[in-house]
Amino acid sequence: MERLGGMKTPFLLLFLIFMASACFKEQPTQVDSSLNLTLYVKFEDHFLNSIPVTIKTYDYNIASFNGVTDSCGVVTFENVPYAEYLVSIKSTAIVPSALDSIALDTVSVVASTLITPTETSIIDNAITDTIYTIASGAQPGLKINEIYSVGPPNNYHYYEDQFIELYNSSEDTIYYDGMLIVRIYHLLAWPSAIFQFPGEPLTGHEYPMPPGAFVVVAIDAMDHTNIPNFPLPESVDLSHADWEFVNSMDYGDYDNPDVPNLENIEVGSRNDFGIGLNMDVILITDGSDLNYVDGIAIESVVDGVEFASFSTHLKDIEKEVDRGFGGIGLTKYSGQSLERVAVGFDSNNSTVDFEIIDHPTPWYQHE
Ligand SMILES: [Ca+2]
Ligand SMILES: [Ca+2]
Ligand SMILES: [Ca+2]
Ligand SMILES: [Ca+2]
Structure with missing residues (x-):
């Protein structure tokens, strides 16, 4: 041989x-x-x-x-x-x-x-x-690489510049058609926001992510450093984000016509996607389980990350998804971000997989 x-x-x-x-x-x-x-x-x-x-x-x-x-x-x-x-x-x-x-x-x-x-x-x-x-779940693949939640340094309680950065750590192109980004309130049984990429889950081939690619999903795809009368120089320019979350029932939700949308699929919800500033669970699933009323099927979870700013936090997601949690010490309105210690590094234990960094790093890995 x-x-x-x-x-x-x-x-x-x-x-x-x-x-x-x-x-x-x-x-x-x-x-x-x-x-x-x-x-x-x-x-x-x-x-x-x-x-x-x-x-x-x-x-x-x-x-x-x-x-x-x-x-x-x-x-x-x-x-x-x-x-x-x-x-x-x-x-x-x-x-x-x-x-x-x-x-x-x-x-x-x-x-x-x-x-x-x-x-x-x-x-x-x-x-x-x-x-x-x-x-299981720590194999190379589509990863949540960075969660930026706390907002830039400011006195206005501004945090609309939040984003999630995805990364393909595998050696194959991944198609993320129809995948979901889910915010969890408590355990897989209790999702609190459910947004979906366009396309057909599992079989669609319209949205490729090549090996080593980053994809940035903004809450609102705008230049947050340059809002008129509201300068936030330490925020981020997300006007060229790959995607943005839009809830068409939330009439105030910004919708950049040049940036495609993940749409809310939760019936009756009028809220944009949002990330808890100092505590949350974010999942990406393969979209095979769209019936969220009975919870999110664990088999459909592609990656999941729990974080909390305080060490006494009790876990909100099953240990099969994430054995720990990252983010202890995260400070609101500090411009800090939470990123994997090395790009795509995943042992399914966010306690060791993530670290706090001083500034968000959309489309790249911190040094
Ligand atoms: Ca939005
Ligand atoms: Ca848009
Ligand atoms: Ca994982
Ligand atoms: Ca990054």
């Missing part, structure tokens, strides 16, 4: 699937030699016990092998064919809480790792390796 080390997982997977189907008849079932695989399974610093692990090779036409980690977080596959293996994990795990040192959280963890035998990795016909799982 060709060396595949430099290729990234999604392409690799596709390639392997292609290889598997293309080469089906040629695949040997007789095995040259065997291998013992010992895998340590971790989430962050913790070894995970009782986790089902599947290994599958495409070098031979054989079934996959299944095992479960022991109390030390170890699973061993003995006398399997000498081959390259894709290690897959999709499970729930009990891990220490992100917020409380003595509590435990249940999280969904996933891993998809390729193990390739090499001269240096094999010792006495055995390979020992560590598989690092990540929280």
Whole structure:
């Protein structure tokens, strides 16, 4: 088999699937030699016990092998064919809480790792390796990269310059047709604002976001630094925002004709989208669940971020969406913003994923 080390997982997977189907008849079932695989399974610093692990090779036409980690977080596959293996994990795990040192959280963890035998990795016909799982939802993809909520330095309680910055951290173009941006009041059961991108959810291909692209969604797409008789030099010019939130039932809501709109879909709502200045939960969902009356289906959540300016805050979103919250210390009308520590970085724990920055950074990542 060709060396595949430099290729990234999604392409690799596709390639392997292609290889598997293309080469089906040629695949040997007789095995040259065997291998013992010992895998340590971790989430962050913790070894995970009782986790089902599947290994599958495409070098031979054989079934996959299944095992479960022991109390030390170890699973061993003995006398399997000498081959390259894709290690897959999709499970729930009990891990220490992100917020409380003595509590435990249940999280969904996933891993998809390729193990390739090499001269240096094999010792006495055995390979020992560590598989690092990540929280489900932390995989590369469409991310909420920045939430600017607090408003610029001013004495007028002005915060209409709020925006949300999205980022594509994957290596594939993502189509965000029909996706929702949702503000949560308390848990997925209780959304408080629901706005939708145009287009058909899941299948639409009108609104592409290339890998590494930023998309800025303004509350109101105007130049907030240059409002007549109302100078706010430390605000932001959002007149060229990619999108703006508009509720056509809110007759006072500004609608820039040059900037396309996310429309409110909540029946009876007359409010523009808004972000709590010092506390909120913002979600982006794939739009597959438009029946918000019974809450937002967790399967539809693409990314979710909780923040609060004070450390005693009690969480408002399920831990499967975000184990923690960012923003402790955010100050109203300070011009501060909340951004991921590195562009697109997501461990599904906003306590560590986000930091406060001095100024908003629409369309770029802070240094
Ligand atoms: Ca608006
Ligand atoms: Ca508009
Ligand atoms: Ca996430
Ligand atoms: Ca930014």
